[in-house]
Amino acid sequence: MLTTTYVPGAPNWLDLGTPDPDASAAFYAAVFGWQHRSAGPEAGGYGFFEQDGGTVAGIGPLSEEGAGASWRVYFHTPDADATAKAVEQAGGSVRIAPSDVFAFGRAAAFVDPAGADFAVWQPGETQGLDLVAVPGSLARTELYTTDANAAKAFYGAVFSWQTRDVPMGPGLTYTILTPAGAGPTAAHGGLMQLPQANLDAGSTPEWHPYFEVSDCDATFATATDSGATALMPVTEAPGIGRFAMLLDPLGAFFAIITTARG
Template structure:
């Protein structure tokens, strides 16, 4: 389970790059009830989505030339530079070399060998998100890729992730867990699935816990978003849907069978 006790390899931050930050802030406020707080003039339009005053995600303008609106998942690392070097050695690409994000931490933007974009975070003043797994926050991170076996090997080389293949109707689903934690199931934070359409590009898909998936789907459509996969029940997992905001950024929502609990406080 994802918690705010972020260990190496765990998803620890999430931000949205959008061509219209004001419009995106309005959309997610109406869909999830998130409030947006600017990080200040020096942050170049970057700011934080909050629930009950706690950061659950972030938002900023697109900064990479030719980039499409998308959510970026950040994974915890003790050394962003070393992880970037390992990514290149493993066949990945460094899109943005590691740099200091003021006093908050050090980050780098990477792409895996199949083309899925992600980022790494070496914490300093900011450990990561302040609320996860609870309602209205990140609860799962899922990699959609054309070669799950190669993907597992690449990320295992970066973060030491453990994996377990589970047979589900029509495919094999891989559950990912951090290297730390005696109980592999409790250390799980995400999964790997094969691409569903030939034209689909590899990507990381964030899941947000919600109390009512169908209401969120309706609010998404009512505020200019779209439905990529209609709401459906997954036995013993929950009810989920894949959506996209008005600017094309995909995300998913789920009402888990096991109700979310308040995450453990961060060790930092």
């Protein structure tokens, strides 16, 4: 389970790149009740999604030509420059070199060997998101990849994550991811091999955010009524919760979950 006591390797930031920040802000306000706050004129259009006075995500205009709307997951690192070297040594590549974000922290973005985009945040004045694992905030992160074994090796080399494989049915395995040295209750997400049907439909390796909601069915209805496209309808996963997968109106993938308790 995610907490705001961030440790190395745990998700500690999340932001949305979008061609239309105003339209995206209106959509997520309708679905989650988020408020949008600008980071100021010097931030290049970047801003924050907030709930109950706490930051739950960032949002900004797309900065790369040809890019589409997407969510980017950041993982805690005590040294972004060292992580950049580890990424390259493990076979990944640097998309955005480590750089300071004013006094708030230091960030960098990478691509893993299969092509999935991810990033790191080295805390400065800002440790990370103010709220996680409560309704309207990040609940977990998942990687869908074309080579699960290679992904485990890569992220193990970069973040030293602990992994545990769970059979999901014929030919399917889900790998639970936990920060190094943490107990099983600290798991922050998982990874799995993309099924051939998904590949045939055009899926590519990606990290996906799951947002906690108090009522998955109601939130799913609100999202689709507000212009989202359903990729997977509300599904019950015993012992995990009720979840659904969607594309927002501008094409960014996200998932919602009402986590099973007890």
